[in-house]
Structures are given as structure tokens and as C-alpha cells.
Amino acid sequence: MSGKVIEGRVTAAAEGEVVVFLIGMRINALWAVHRWLPVLAAMPRMLRELRRDPAAGLRGIRPLGGGLRAFGVVQYWESREKLLAYAADRDKEHRPAWTEFNRRARDGRGRVGIWHETFAVPAGAYESIYVAMPPSGLGRAYGTVPVGRRGERAADRLAYKG
Template sequence: MGREFKAMLAPASAPHSFKPKNIYTAVVKTLFSLYDTVLVAAFFQFLFCVLLPPGFSVVPSAVLLLGYAATSLIHYLTPSSSVNPYTQHVVPGRATAQLPGPSGSFGAAPGAQGGLVVFILGVQWNHPLGILCPGGKDVSQKFLAMNADLLRRREELGLLSVNNWNGASLETATSTSITYYFRDVESIHRFAHEELHRKAWDWFSGRRYKHIGIFHETFIVPARSYETGYVNCIPAGLGRGVVRCEDAGGEGQWVNTLVSADTPALRTQMSRLGRDAQGNPKE
């Protein structure tokens, strides 16, 4: 029997959160990458130029650029600072995700604590106004309401991890998706037939917005049939997962799924899948 896997993060009294403490990064820096926000900033710049003498027209952009440069320099010079939003939640070293048992122990066998279900839920705004299109805000609010309900009931529904992703895979489409990791598909099915989801679906079906698309994908993964690898990452994917364990150092502790991959049983992709070097399942 090998050594028990070592947790990378300590148990906590509430689910682990990896949101940056410094809101500047999440808001100001995205001005340089979000098309809609740049347009809004350009509009206010235009008003500034119209209402004030010409010499003041450089003030808004100069202030923004100076703030961007100053904070970037501070973050560059203090990479280990607790307030650096780029490094404050990074888990150093090699890690992988394993599900803990009821006691909070990970055991010594990869993927031995059961399978999981990956459920991806997404929406596309196929419209020039993006999320500001007719019905866009209402769809977004209903998505957020269902997500909030799932997070409130994560222990009841066996919800392990939640990841939000935004992108524009098509030049004419703005999309967002949420990837959920569950213990079983039965919980997803039950939630889909509850009142909150049924009302949202009936509302969407009745509106028939041709410029708004929604999608989902479900993948049922048996035990010892999944593996993950992270190196110097802010927890992502299944690595963001938490499980409430009654006996993990105290009643009601939440245990993160990340464990150290610096052990023979977790060092390679095949070993994490419980297979030998040729890909054959180990007994």
C-alpha cells in the first residue's frame, strides 16, 4: 500500500473561494480586452472632449494608462505579495485532483473514491449587441438564479466544482458557459425537473428568441477513468472542487480536491488513471 495522498490546501469551514481580492484587475484591466467596455469608455471620452477645453482631452486616457502602468509595475515587483491578484491563489508545484472520502482522507489509490459527472451549460448571444440584445439580460438573470441555487445546495446535490468561462468562438457570437462537476447524474436530472429550472425553460421556449442559443453537454465518468494535472496554477476545473467531510479535522469541514502529484502513484497520466505504462488497467 502506498502513502496516502497529501492535500495541497487545508480544510476550511466554508467552500474555498479563489476570487481576487483586488477588484482593479477584474475591472480596469479588462478595459483593454472587452469590446463593449472600450466603446463605453470611448463615449465618455467624447463627452469629456466636448464639455471641457481641448487641453483636458488627454486627462482620462492619461489617468487610465498611468494607473495601468503603475499597478502592473507594483505587481511585477511584488510577485509573492498577498494582494497581488495574479499570484495570491496560485498553488505552487505539481498537483492533481482526487475526491476525498467521507472522513476527508484521499487514500492512496488514484480515482478510487468514485466517479463523477461533467455537466456543461452555456448560452450564446448571436446578436450585434451581445448580452444587451432583446431578452439577453433576462436569460442571463435566469442563468445566474439557477447557478446560485446550485451553489446553495452543493452538498445536497453532490456538486463538486463550478467553473465559469467566457469567450467568442465565432466573430458574431458572444458566449458563456459554466462547467459543473457532480457526484452523479441523478442529481442533475432532479434539479432539471424542479420548479426553478422548469419555469426558466418554459419562459425561454415561449419567447423563441432566434438570436439566443442555449446548450448543454453531459459526460458520465466512472471511477478510475479521469485524471488531471496542474503546475503552478490557480485552482481550475476539478481542482476547484470541494467536498464537505464531517470528520476532516472538525465537524463540517470543506476539503479541496487538490493533492500533491509528487508521488509515484500520481506522477504520470497513466498512473493517475490506474493503468500501467502500456495503458492496461492495473488489478
């Protein structure tokens, strides 16, 4: 997380539904580099592709730590439709990577694992606050506004339906 610190109290400027997608991998057998390295290398290719195409719908990312064996990314998407469209598009990086992972997984006997979770969060069911922070998380993905526009208390921001 880098960037200029925003003075005061701000909140994410997201409107409507927010889609949060968490994805990661775990290396179960360190010595099986040929099994996990292609999986590890696939994510940066997908993220580069998505950064080059803002219309695809990825709004922002945040790396997840997980120790020496686990890696992950929090992704913020414009909509569930755009997330699912990207995942299914045969001409994009994800579909061939998923096909290759499945092929390798059949022969790999669990040497590398993957996981993902998708949250489609309706308006009025999320809130954020950032105090003396550079843009991060949802605020980095959607921009920020002064807290007063959404409510001074977390309960007020959670009820905001914009």
C-alpha cells in the same frame, strides 16, 4: 481563478464517477435584448441557488469564454442523479427558466441559442495535474492530493480507480 498557489505537483482528489456539465448560450441577434437578456440572467440565479444548497450536488464551476456573443459555464456535479434531479425540480430556478426559454424560443426565431453537454466520466477515465497553480477546475471542485497518491504519470492517474 483565484486563490493561493499550491506548490509542487497535485491532482484532483475526486473519487469514483465525475459528472461534468457544460452549458452555454449564444446571442444570435444583438439588437433583440428582450430575447437574450432573460436567458443570460437565469444562470446566475441558478448558480446562487445551488451555492446555497450544497446537498443539491453542484461541486464547482468554471466560466467559459466565448467572445462577445457566447457565454458558458463548466459545472462539476457529485452525480448524474443530482444533476437530473435539479433540472427536473419544479420548485427550483431551472425548471421555470427552461419553461420560459421554450416559450420565448417559439416566438424568438432563433435570436438566442442555448446548448449543453453532459459527461459522466467513470473512475479510471479522468486525470488531472496542477503545478504551481491555485485550485482550479476539477481540483477546485474536489480538492487536491499530491500526485504521488494517484501516480506520477498521466497514464497512471488515468488508471486510478480509488
